[in-house]
Amino acid sequence: MGVSEGPRKVLLQGNEAIVQGALAAGCRFFAGYPITPASEISEILSVQLPLVGGTFIQMEDEIASMGAIIGASLAGVKSMTATSGPGFSLIQENLGYACITEAPCVIVNVMRGGPSTGLPTNVAQGDVLMARWGTHGDHPIIVLSVSSVSECFSVTIKAFNLSEKFRVPVIILSDEVVAHTRESVVLPNQSEIQVFDRITPSVPPEWYKPYADNNRGVPDMAAMGDGYRHHVTGLVHDERGFPTQQPKEVEQFLNRLHSKITKGFSEIVMTKSFDMEDADVCVIAYGSVARSAMRAIKDARAQGIKAGMVQLVTLFPFPRKVVDSALRQCKAVIIPEMNMGQISREIHRVNQAGTRIIKHNRIDGHLITPNEILKHLINL
Amino acid sequence: MKSRSRYEIRFSGSGGQGIITAAVVMADAIGAFDGKNVCQTQSYGPEARGGKSKAELVISDGPIDYPKALQVDLLLAMTQAACDAYFFDLKTDGLLIVDSGLVEQVPTSRAVSLPFTQIARQQIGRELVANMVALGAVGYLSGQVSLESLHAALLARVPKGTEEMNRKALQAGIDAASKIDLSTLPRSIISDWETEL
Numbered sequence: 001m002g003v004s005e006g007p008r009k010v011l012l013q014g015n016e017a018i019v020q021g022a023l024a025a026g027c028r029f030f031a032g033y034p035i036t037p038a039s040e041i042s043e044i045l046s047v048q049l050p051l052v053g054g055t056f057i058q059m060e061d062e063i064a065s066m067g068a069i070i071g072a073s074l075a076g077v078k079s080m081t082a083t084s085g086p087g088f089s090l091i092q093e094n095l096g097y098a099c100i101t102e103a104p105c106v107i108v109n110v111m112r113g114g115p116s117t118g119l120p121t122n123v124a125q126g127d128v129l130m131a132r133w134g135t136h137g138d139h140p141i142i143v144l145s146v147s148s149v150s151e152c153f154s155v156t157i158k159a160f161n162l163s164e165k166f167r168v169p170v171i172i173l174s175d176e177v178v179a180h181t182r183e184s185v186v187l188p189n190q191s192e193i194q195v196f197d198r199i200t201p202s203v204p205p206e207w208y209k210p211y212a213d214n215n216r217g218v219p220d221m222a223a224m225g226d227g228y229r230h231h232v233t234g235l236v237h238d239e240r241g242f243p244t245q246q247p248k249e250v251e252q253f254l255n256r257l258h259s260k261i262t263k264g265f266s267e268i269v270m271t272k273s274f275d276m277e278d279a280d281v282c283v284i285a286y287g288s289v290a291r292s293a294m295r296a297i298k299d300a301r302a303q304g305i306k307a308g309m310v311q312l313v314t315l316f317p318f319p320r321k322v323v324d325s326a327l328r329q330c331k332a333v334i335i336p337e338m339n340m341g342q343i344s345r346e347i348h349r350v351n352q353a354g355t356r357i358i359k360h361n362r363i364d365g366h367l368i369t370p371n372e373i374l375k376h377l378i379n380l
Numbered sequence: 381m382k383s384r385s386r387y388e389i390r391f392s393g394s395g396g397q398g399i400i401t402a403a404v405v406m407a408d409a410i411g412a413f414d415g416k417n418v419c420q421t422q423s424y425g426p427e428a429r430g431g432k433s434k435a436e437l438v439i440s441d442g443p444i445d446y447p448k449a450l451q452v453d454l455l456l457a458m459t460q461a462a463c464d465a466y467f468f469d470l471k472t473d474g475l476l477i478v479d480s481g482l483v484e485q486v487p488t489s490r491a492v493s494l495p496f497t498q499i500a501r502q503q504i505g506r507e508l509v510a511n512m513v514a515l516g517a518v519g520y521l522s523g524q525v526s527l528e529s530l531h532a533a534l535l536a537r538v539p540k541g542t543e544e545m546n547r548k549a550l551q552a553g554i555d556a557a558s559k560i561d562l563s564t565l566p567r568s569i570i571s572d573w574e575t576e577l
Binding site (some may be wrong): 009010011036037120121122148176177180181182183184288291292294295298367369370 | 404407408410411412415416417418419420421422424425444445446447448450
C-alpha cells in the first residue's frame with residue numbers, strides 16, 4: 001500500500017520518496033504530464049493514488065495539469081503536479097491563478113539542464129529564480145529545495161502543510177541527482193507524521209465571506225460542493241470573491257496576500273547549519289550540491305580549515321536572517337550552484353557586512369564535486 | 381567486514397547486461413535488509429541505452445554526504461570497454477573483479493577474473509543472469525553485505541517467475557568467489573616496479 005504502516009527502513013529513489021511524502025501528507029489528486037527526470041512521480045502515483053481512493057489524471061499538457069490541481073484543491077482535495085523545466089514554463093501561466101485564488105497545491109520541479117529542452121537527462125539548478133518570479137504579477141510564493149531522499153519525503157510533507165496553512169502554492173525544487181539516487185531511509189509511522197489540513201469555515205453558509213481577513217491573514221476555505229457557495233476569479237476580488245477595482249479593496253487584498261507569508265516567515269523558513277559554531281569560512285548550498293558541500297567542509301576541517309556549511313531548504317521567502325548571520329560571522333562565503341549564480345544574487349543582496357563572496361558555477365550538466373568546493377576553501 | 385567509514389563499489393558493463401539491476405539489489409540488501417546506510421546512483425539517459433553502463437554504491441555506517449563515488453574500493457567490469465573507462469579512480473588497495481570471458485586485458489594483477497557469463501550459460505542455462513552471478517561474487521568478496529540479505533533482496537526485486545533462476549545464479553557467483561583467496565593477490569593495483577620508477 002502507498003501509505004506507510006509503521007517505521008521501516010526502505011531503499012527509495014528521490015522521486016519515489018516524494019510520492020511517499022505526498023501520500024503521507026494526504027495528497028489525493030495528481031494531474032501531470034510525464035517528463036524526464038520527473039516521470040517516476042507520475043508513474044508511481046498512477047498506481048498508488050487509486051489504491052488510497054485518490055485520483056490520477058494524465059493531462060494533455062502542463063497548463064492543463066496546473067488548472068486541474070487548482071480545481072481539485074478548490075474542491076477540497078490536496079493536490080500536486082510534478083514536472084521538469086519545459087513543463088515548469090507552462091505551469092507558470094496558471095500558477096498565478098493559484099496565488100490569487102489562494103488555492104493550496106504543491107508543484108514539484110525536478111530540475112534538468114536548460115534552457116528549452118536543454119539537457120533532459122542531466123542535472124542543473126537553473127529554475128531557482130523562475131520558481132520565485134516565473135508567473136506574472138507581484139505574487140507571494142514558497143519555494144523549497146531537497147538534497148536527499150530523506151528530505152524528499154519530509155520536505156514534501158512540509159510543502160503540503162505550508163500550502164494548506166497559508167493557502168499558497170508551494171514549489172519543491174528537486175534535481176536529477178536527488179530524483180534518481182536511491183538511498184536507505186527510515187519512513188516514520190503515519191501516526192508520527194504531522195499533517196495540517198486547511199481550516200474550513202465555522203460560520204453558516206449564508207454568513208461565509210470566502211476572502212475575509214482574519215488574525216492569521218489566511219481566510220477559512222470552504223470546499224466547492226459543501227454548501228458554501230462562492231465565486232472564484234483570477235481578477236482581484238473583494239472579500240466576497242467578486243472582482244473589484246476599488247483602490248482600497250485592491251490594496252487590502254494584495255497586502256494580505258503578501259503579509260500572510262511575511263507573518264509566517266519563521267515557520268516557513270528552514271535551514272540546516274553544520275559546523276558553524278567556530279567557522280570562519282562557510283559554504284552556502286542547496287539541493288544535491290549541499291551534499292558535495294558537506295563533504296568539502298569535512299575534508300577542509302581535516303586540513304585544519306574552520307569551515308562550516310549552511311544548507312538552504314527554503315529558498316523563498318529567502319532565509320535572510322540565517323544568511324546574514326553567516327555573512328557577519330565568516331570572512332568569506334562560497335556559493336556553489338549548478339547555474340550562473342541565482343541564489344548568490346540573493347546573498348549579495350543581504351550582504352550588508354560586505355563579506356567576501358565567492359561564486360562557484362557549473363553548468364555542464366554534472367554535479368559539482370566536493371573537490372571543486374574544497375579548492376576554494378583551501379585557496380582563501 | 382572492513383571498518384571503513386565509506387566503501388564504494390562501481391558496477392560497470394554495457395547496457396542490457398543488468399548492471400543497474402545488480403547494483404539496486406545490492407543496495408536494497410545493504411540498506412533495507414542489513415540496515416546500513418547506502419546510496420546508489422547510476423548512468424542515466426542515452427549512455428544507459430547501449431554503450432557503457434555503470435552504477436555506483438556508497439556504503440557507510442554514518443550519514444552519506446556526496447552520493448557518487450569519489451574513490452572506488454571495488455570495481456566490477458563486465459566488458460573491456462567498461463574496464464578501460466572506469467578503472468582510473470580505483471583505490472590503490474581497491475579490488476578489480478572482471479568477467480574473464482569479456483575482459484581480456486586486465487590492467488592490474490590485483491584483480492579477480494571469473495567467467496560470470498560462462499557460468500551463467502553453463503550452470504543456469506541463460507547468459508541473461510550473468511549479472512546475478514557477478515553480484516554473488518561482488519557481495520561475497522566485498523564483505524559489505526550479509527549473503528542472506530543479498531538473497532532476500534534479490535527475491536524481492538527480480539520479476540515474478542524468475543526467482544529460482546536468479547537465486548541459482550547468485551549462489552553460483554558466491555560459490556565461484558568463495559574459492560578465491562584474496563590474500564594471494566598483490567596489495568596494490570600498482571606493481572612494485574611501477575612504484576620504483
